[in-house]
Amino acid sequence: MTETSVGSVSSVLRFPVKSMLGENVAAATVSQRGVDGDRAYALIDEETNKVISVKRPRRWGRIFELSAATKSDGPVEVTFPGGEAMAIDDPALPDRLSAFFGRRVSVAATPPPDATFDEAWERDLKDGADPYFGLPSRDEEGDELIDAGAFMSGQGNFFNFGAVHLVTTATTKRLSEAAPDSRFDARRFRPNIVIDTDEVGFVETGWQGHTLAIGDVRLLVTFTVPRCVMTTLAQGDLPADRDVLRTITAENSVDVFSTGTAYPCVGVYGEVVTGGDVRVGDAVTLIS
Template identity: 40%
Template sequence: MKIELLCRYPVKSLLGEEIPRAEVTERGLAGDRALALLDLATGKVASAKYPSRWRKLLQLSTATGADGVEITGPEGLRLHAVDVSDASDASDVSVALSRLFGREVALIAEPPVQGELDRAVPEEVLAAGPTADVPYTVSRFGQGAPTGTFFDFAPVHLITTATLGRTGVAWQRYRPNLVIRTDEADGYAENDWLDRELLIGSHVRLRVTASTPRCAVPTLAHGELPPDPEALRVVSRENRTVPLPGAAALPCAGVYAQVVRPGRIELGDSVRFG
């Protein structure tokens, strides 16, 4: 097996950027989910998992340069988040994004204490459509993720080319950090990786902790990719599995992992069980 693709998402729920290499720490890929939008009315972090309110997040792209994170979007939108600790920089970006979403938001670099986000029930989104207000659950940061990060559960997300081939879904919809090329003929090979360790290259070691339950996000438009309900329906039909001991069976694709030993990884690095 080897790394086919590396991607990070500098701002939570925005489109990511492909990268040739990455430093991996216990907090995941350097620069991944470094920023997020805070809904000032609710005190919750904005997430496309609640598409009736936040699906436009997936129309914004991010890129990391020498001057910080750049956010681009529809109608020529171009914003530089140089230093969100500087109130003037953060304010300019937040005002522009508040206009885009029609509600007051702030770009933040640290999650609020006991930070939360809303997650629409995926089956309800499929039935009613992404613009409908549907039942949702509330998730809290820190359940398996490093403290002080914007990860929903774990710092690294992996998926195999076999699973992508089986589902016929563009990798962007599942928002992985690593796409792993494998010789497996059948999809969902990751189901057998739970509690195993992966050695990447010569040094980095990851421990697979859970299968990845899929929400409504893969079904939404991602930039120029149109909506695709099959991105959720296909795994619901073919791969309902228990992501963690004691949990209910859920539609899953890919796996979450914790960082056991940090280091640098690159495209083409070997991936093997350690």
């Protein structure tokens, strides 16, 4: 067994409501479920019973105008663009959200049975790649859509795939070098942990199958993360930029599912082997 220092934690992020902007925290507890409080809630489209995701931006892109944060003395709060904040358990919140989106929505803490969400398949930004696993697509309201998120209800949470999502500064630096006019801030990718490293290139892709030690936590790196239209959208102070996904496709397309089709990838997922606390500044060690 070899232990190699690969960097340190520069950011810990939590997204209490799926597809809303989240919060930077100094430390977080990690359990088998992932970062405590992460993707704890989602919004549900009452008409379709689907989980609302920014991955269908033509319909749900405004969700990136909302942010969610976990208050130390109370429940998660949702903040609207004008600064109005409402508790996640406020009975008036669904009506306020419905007015905001112009569609009836509700708040859920567990996925509906057989839950999915709509994802706009940006074929032109993915070098013409077909949807994952041969999923069928449909044309609706000017978008090519797939039903994604099939793993959510089986896991009982609102994660797309893995419990913990990590991105390194080596990856964002490499992408910035390839497209200097674009802003490859790690926040575009909505990871839980950002690792500051002196390594070069898409280093975390090579960690698949190995274990990371971060503070008390041990994570088995499972697979690299396919990216979608979400990375191109404006969020916070980051501008909309379709070249973000186009650049990822050109620089780091990976046959992540061993199906013969390569997809643009950034970051990795980690399966929690040992839980504990993760803090900004924690050393990150690769065990191989």
